[in-house]
Amino acid sequence: MMSATHSRGLSARSMLAWVMPALALSLAACAGLGGGAAASLLGTEWRLVEIDGEALPERPAATLAFTEPGRVAGSGSCNRFFGSVSFSGEKIGFGQMGATKMACLGQDSRIEARYFAALQQASRYELKDATLLIHLTDRPAPLRFVRTRP
Incomplete structure (x- = not known):
């Protein structure tokens, strides 16, 4: 049986793979200023x-x-x-x-x-x-x- 996350197409791990780089870029941009x-x-x-x-x-x-x-x-x-x-x-x-x-x-x-x-x-x-x-x-x-x- 698939979990609710798998049935929607994104696992928690793949969500983090998308969110973390964006967060890191945002923080790096803020550090420059x-x-x-x-x-x-x-x-x-x-x-x-x-x-x-x-x-x-x-x-x-x-x-x-x-x-x-x-x-x-x-x-x-x-x-x-x-x-x-x-x-x-x-x-x-x-x-x-x-x-x-x-x-x-x-x-x-x-x-x-x-x-x-x-x-x-x-x-x-x-x-x-x-x-x-x-x-x-x-x-x-x-x-x-x-x-x-x-």
Whole structure:
């Protein structure tokens, strides 16, 4: 005689085989963004206004967007970039990053190089109203961003 579960076509074991991977993926996605203030960054976009204490021109804009849990994208002034981000409390770290390879000249090239290098030195962040500060290892002044999209 078959049990009620077998007569419906799914055993408890096969149900778990479907549910557990989905649950694991959901938890992994949440871990990439952390909780608290980090979770409030999801879906936001920021414009870099200061690097190493130096104010930056408004155009071309260097940006940072928290596109989905554990993922970022943006512009370095000339090139678009994308990559991974992780949070632990107030700590922030940018992982593997990729970028387009468009020609970039003069001041824009220098800003972009400094910005990309600074992201790799990120150590902690502060969220103050419409301002995001990303503090860096071995640099006295943080990256300062202003919110451009909720």
